[in-house]
Amino acid sequence: MDERTLTPGARAMRGERDGWLARIDFDMAPFTIAWEVTRACAYACDHCRADAQHRRDPRELTTAEGMALIDDLARFGRPILVLTGGDPLMRPDLFDLAAHADAAGLRVSLTPTATALVTADRMARARDAGIRRVAFSLDAPTAEVHDRFRGFAGSFERTVRGMRAAGDAGLALQVNTTVYADNADSLADMVPLLQEWGVVQWSVFFLVPTGRGARLAMLDADGHERVLGWLHDLTGTVGFDIKATAAPHYRRIALQRAARASLGDRLEGVAGAGFRYADGLDRPMKGVNDGRGFMFISHTGDVTPSGFLPIVAGNVREAGAVDIYRDAPLFRELRDPALLKGKCGRCGFKEVCGGSRARAYGVTGDHLAEDPSCVYVPA
Numbered sequence: 340m341d342e343r344t345l346t347p348g349a350r351a352m353r354g355e356r357d358g359w360l361a362r363i364d365f366d367m368a369p370f371t372i373a374w375e376v377t378r379a380c381a382y383a384c385d386h387c388r389a390d391a392q393h394r395r396d397p398r399e400l401t402t403a404e405g406m407a408l409i410d411d412l413a414r415f416g417r418p419i420l421v422l423t424g425g426d427p428l429m430r431p432d433l434f435d436l437a438a439h440a441d442a443a444g445l446r447v448s449l450t451p452t453a454t455a456l457v458t459a460d461r462m463a464r465a466r467d468a469g470i471r472r473v474a475f476s477l478d479a480p481t482a483e484v485h486d487r488f489r490g491f492a493g494s495f496e497r498t499v500r501g502m503r504a505a506g507d508a509g510l511a512l513q514v515n516t517t518v519y520a521d522n523a524d525s526l527a528d529m530v531p532l533l534q535e536w537g538v539v540q541w542s543v544f545f546l547v548p549t550g551r552g553a554r555l556a557m558l559d560a561d562g563h564e565r566v567l568g569w570l571h572d573l574t575g576t577v578g579f580d581i582k583a584t585a586a587p588h589y590r591r592i593a594l595q596r597a598a599r600a601s602l603g604d605r606l607e608g609v610a611g612a613g614f615r616y617a618d619g620l621d622r623p624m625k626g627v628n629d630g631r632g633f634m635f636i637s638h639t640g641d642v643t644p645s646g647f648l649p650i651v652a653g654n655v656r657e658a659g660a661v662d663i664y665r666d667a668p669l670f671r672e673l674r675d676p677a678l679l680k681g682k683c684g685r686c687g688f689k690e691v692c693g694g695s696r697a698r699a700y701g702v703t704g705d706h707l708a709e710d711p712s713c714v715y716v717p718a
């Protein structure tokens with residue numbers, strides 16, 4: 340990306356990011372924090388984690404509480420702060436919060452819902468507030484199927500328009516796709532669209548049965564292996580980075596393939612580790628998992644290891660987010676691979692993978708159980 344097309348925040352980040360990225364210790368700080376600034380959303384998507392509602396919840400964190408939360412999160416260093424929802428554009432103070440986070444040194448991205456609220460003016464305000472990247476959800480390559488998933492006719496077209504508005508404002512673009520049994524076969528048809536739109540990252544999220552998503556059918560373990568293998572084949576052949584979300588066994592597949600190709604046992608370059616972006620939202624060198632490099636803060640301040648693992652470790656109205664991440668027993672358990680059960684506990688890849696803790700919980704009710712979406716059988 341040309342230097343002139345970077346947001347002010349991204350320019351400031353250049354030269355500063357490498358030190359923090361190299362030093363980060365997941366026992367002390369997450370790489371990414373997702374803050375659900377509101378649960379309000381105009382849509383009613385089939386797979387919504389948040390079970391989003393059309394109106395804002397009066398118990399949402401206030402502007403002052405949000406500012407104080409950001410000040411606390413800045414104690415971590417330079418994590419990525421994803422402003423999510425619901426639809427974050429339904430908060431009138433969104434850009435004030437984003438500007439405060441950018442000024443505090445956080446690397447801010449935004450995941451708006453593709454509604455009429457995504458205008459050229461709002462995307463320009465997002466850029467000026469220091470937001471570096473905007474991520475839109477797209478679950479199918481055609482309007483007919485995507486609109487059905489989203490429960491809103493015209494959603495596909497709105498997504499295309501929103502991408503254009505964000506791109507014209509100079510923001511980097513990301514597409515998030517939720518994969519489950521019904522849409523896995525249409526993923527390949529999405530690739531030309533992503534290329535055409537010039538996205539920098541395709542974040543492919545493997546369904547976790549929670550919220551409204553519990554009504555949908557996950558891929559089985561063979562299906563996960565097939566799609567993850569296909570994504571790995573695609574890596575490097577397209578003009579965007581690919582990230583598998585809620586599927587840490589992507590790292591196991593990448594390592595197995597690297598070993599077969601005699602590339603050694605390093606993750607770097609084989610599973611997106613350390614991938615660098617012009618917008619500064621680089622990939623970590625180590626594998627992130629729920630509670631290990633990642634934390635989620637709900638609209639009412641509840642802290643959980645991810646948005647898909649609904650066990651509350653504390654609330655920012657009662658304790659600091661930094662203290663909860665570092666010291667809550669739940670988070671400490673999730674960062675200890677020795678506590679994993681079943682085949683994940685016996686697996687030689689548990690340090691780099693560990694299985695999706697959210698899926699293990701969603702399927703079994705035990706956040707330390709084995710991830711049922713993995714075909715690997717440890718010796």
Ligand code: SF4
Nearest residue numbers: 683686692693694713
């Ligand atoms: S068995 Fe568990 S830890 Fe091992 S690769 Fe599969 S999901 Fe990862």
